[in-house]
Amino acid sequence: MTRLATLPVPTEKIANRLAEAISDSDELGWPTVATTEQKDGSWTVEIYHEDALDEAALGALTEAVLGPDAPAFIFTELPDENWVAKSLEGLKPVRAGRFLVHGSHDRDKAGIADIAIEIEAGLAFGTGHHGTTAGCLLAIDALGKARRYARILDLGTGTGVLAIAMAKAWKRKVLATDIDPVAVAVAHENARLNGVGPLVETAVAAGFGHPVFTARAPFDLVVANILAGPLVALSAPLARRLAPRATVVLSGLLTEQGPRVVAAYRRQGLRLARADARDGWLTLVLEKGR
Ligand SMILES: C[S@@+](CC[C@H](N)C(=O)[O-])C[C@H]1O[C@@H](n2cnc3c(N)ncnc32)[C@H](O)[C@@H]1O
Structure with missing residues (x-):
C-alpha cells in the first residue's frame, strides 16, 4: 500500500527546500517527493512512501526548514496504483533553450525546431521540472x-x-x-x-x-x-x-x-x-x- 504525506507551504522556494531535505534524508530512506502548485498560488510538498516514515525525523526536518511553529504532515493511504508516475504524468513539458523535455503523453507538443527529450516519470531524478x-x-x-x-x-x-x-x-x-x-x-x-x-x-x-x-x-x-x-x-x-x-x-x-x-x-x-x-x-x- 502506497501512503501519501502532504504539507501545504506558502512558497515554491520553501517547497523546494523542504523537498530536497526530505529526499536526501538517510533517516527517511530517500522517499519520492513532489512539489505541486495549488490553484491559489501556494504549494504543497508530497511524500510517496511504502514503508512507515520516521515521523520524528520528518518533524525535525520540517522544523529546520519552516521554523518551530511548522505544521505537521497529513498522512493518507492511496489505493494501489503507480502513484509516483501518476503524480508526475500531469506535468507539463519543460522548455529550456532549444530543448523540450516531455512525457510520452505530450509527444505531439514538440515543434519542428525543438530538440525533444522524452522522459517518463519514474524512479530516477530528472524530468526537467x-x-x-x-x-x-x-x-x-x-x-x-x-x-x-x-x-x-x-x-x-x-x-x-x-x-x-x-x-x-x-x-x-x-x-x-x-x-x-x-x-x-x-x-x-x-x-x-x-x-x-x-x-x-x-x-x-x-x-x-x-x-x-x-x-x-x-x-x-x-x-x-x-x-x-x-x-x-x-x-x-x-x-x-x-x-x-x-x-x-x-x-x-x-x-x-x-x-x-x-x-x-x-x-x-x-x-x-x-x-x-x-x-x-x-x-x-x-x-x-x-
Ligand atoms: C539531482 S540528480 C541529477 C539528475 C540529472 N543529471 C538531472 O540533471 O536532472 C543527482 C544524481 O546524482 C547522483 N549522485 C549523487 N552522488 C553521486 C556521486 N558521488 N557520484 C555519482 N552520482 C551521484 C544521484 O544518484 C542522482 O541520480
Whole structure:
C-alpha cells in the first residue's frame, strides 16, 4: 500500500527546500517527493512512501526548514496504483533553450525546431521540472552554440536527461554515470528510447571510482548536477580528469552555497564564467585555463 504525506507551504522556494531535505534524508530512506502548485498560488510538498516514515525525523526536518511553529504532515493511504508516475504524468513539458523535455503523453507538443527529450516519470531524478536540470539544459544549449565538445561526461546522470540532450544536440558520445544502479538502468533505457543509445555509454560509479574514467578522460566538458557537498568533495578528482580549456557545468547547489563551491573549483585552477539562478538553485559554468 502506497501512503501519501502532504504539507501545504506558502512558497515554491520553501517547497523546494523542504523537498530536497526530505529526499536526501538517510533517516527517511530517500522517499519520492513532489512539489505541486495549488490553484491559489501556494504549494504543497508530497511524500510517496511504502514503508512507515520516521515521523520524528520528518518533524525535525520540517522544523529546520519552516521554523518551530511548522505544521505537521497529513498522512493518507492511496489505493494501489503507480502513484509516483501518476503524480508526475500531469506535468507539463519543460522548455529550456532549444530543448523540450516531455512525457510520452505530450509527444505531439514538440515543434519542428525543438530538440525533444522524452522522459517518463519514474524512479530516477530528472524530468526537467527541477530548476537544476533546467539550468543545466540552458547552459548546455548556450555552450553548444560557441564550441564543439568531443569528450563529454554527465556525472550523476539520473534519468539521463542531460546526457541525452548533449547526444541529441551534438551527435557526440557522452559518458553518463551515477552512484545509483537504478538510475543508470533508467538512463540507459531512456537513451535508447530517445534514439541515442549508441551515443550514451553508462556506468555505475560513485564519483570517479570506475575504470571507465581512465579510458574516457580527459574530458573537455563535464556536467555534474549533484549537491554542494559532493561537488566540493569531487573538485580535485574531477579537475584531474579535465583536458586543457575544459568547461565544467555544476548544479544542485543552493544560491547561498555558490561561493563555497566556486572557491573549491578555483583552488583546482578553474574560473567562474557564468552563474545562473533558478528557483533558489544555482547553475555554474566554470572554465579551465590552458
Ligand atoms: C539531482 S540528480 C541529477 C539528475 C540529472 N543529471 C538531472 O540533471 O536532472 C543527482 C544524481 O546524482 C547522483 N549522485 C549523487 N552522488 C553521486 C556521486 N558521488 N557520484 C555519482 N552520482 C551521484 C544521484 O544518484 C542522482 O541520480
